[in-house]
Amino acid sequence: MGNIRYFFFVLLAALVAGNLSAQKRNKAYEDYIHKYRKIAVDEMKRYHVPASITLAQGLLESGAGKSQLARRSNNHFGIKCGKYWEGRTVRANDDAPNECFRAYRHPKDSYRDHSKFLRGGTRYAFLFKLKITDYKGWAKGLKKAGYATDPRYATRLINIIELYDLDKYDRKGGLKWAEEFPNPHQPYLANDLLYVIAREGDTFKSIGREFDIKKKRIRTYNELPKGYEFRGGEIVYLEEKHKHAVDGFVSYIVRPGDSMYSISQKFGVKLKNLYRLNGLDEDAGVPPVGSIVWLQ
Known part of the structure; x- marks a missing residue:
């Protein structure tokens, strides 16, 4: 009887604890x-x-x-404007009165x-x-x-x-992907774009599966031909490149070994836009070493 009573006591305690937790x-x-x-x-x-x-x-x-910040401006993380923010803003009191916070069109953007x-x-x-x-x-x-x-x-x-x-x-x-990719690529952020460094043996499909992006988009984002095989070391963008470089990058001096494509990848600028910014035809080669390539 004592064991039965003890069992029911433990069970009751567990149920009470569960209800309290709920x-x-x-x-x-x-x-x-x-x-x-x-x-x-x-x-x-x-x-x-x-x-x-x-x-x-x-x-x-x-x-x-x-919160008022979330409802008014879809800012779910209390991120303030900062020095380089160029998007929409809203004012609110925080550590100091009337501080500048970032504002978004949709919570997903936040x-x-x-x-x-x-x-x-x-x-x-x-x-x-x-x-x-x-x-x-x-x-x-x-x-x-x-x-x-x-x-x-x-x-x-x-x-x-x-x-x-x-x-x-x-x-x-x-x-499931955490188990499927025990050695995931390290993502990096530069020029406000997310990218990884390709490894030998990577494919559009394997990178796409890891980051849940269609392989065609990986290829399109990086302006690469269908049959391209990664050698390792290439910059691979996981989102669409910009029409021009972000603020802070106005021009670039051509170095030995550069190509218009490598400059395009380095600064996250679409190749056709890079040609257009420099008044060049798309079949033109890279300007001579020491020349200025405009990024904006």
Whole structure:
């Protein structure tokens, strides 16, 4: 009888604990997770920011999408304008009155900018050496890098991830590609474009599968012929190149071994636009070494 009573006591305690845990969950948070989890996973595939971290930050920074900043300007991550932001802006009080924040047309644009913000910031570079499943390391690292001034920022992110089981989106059970690609390409961000460095044996199909992009798009983005075989070391863009270089890159001095295509890849400018910017026919060769090639 004593054993039976003990069994029922343990069972009752487990049920009570489970109910208490369920009660702690916020329906607004659950709705937000359901709405944006696919975007977070897609961003993880491309930029290697854990989906759990992205969702937890989105929940925390936007109040599950209900903050004034999120509702007015689709800014889910509290990213301020910064020195080089040229997009839409909105003013709001934060650490100081009337601060400048980035504004977006759609929440998805906010998620993409968040990925680029972390990937392109040198102070966050050390985070990408962590495992994709190390959400605690990421949370602590974001606080260490100064993403937020709240001294409990890392703890709050970790609590959200664990309460809502967000780390399942980082693991093989929630993301098959993590198991399929145990040695993934390191993505880089330059000229506001995401790219990887090709390895020998890579194909348009294999890179496309890893980053969930159609192989034809990989080929088109990089303006390469159908039968091209990667030798290793090539820049491979994962999104469409620009019509001109981003601000800060106005011109380039031709060096030995350069081609118009290599310059196009170096600065993320479409080849036809590079010819057009320099008043050259598309069948013209590269200008002589020492010549100026205009990028804007």
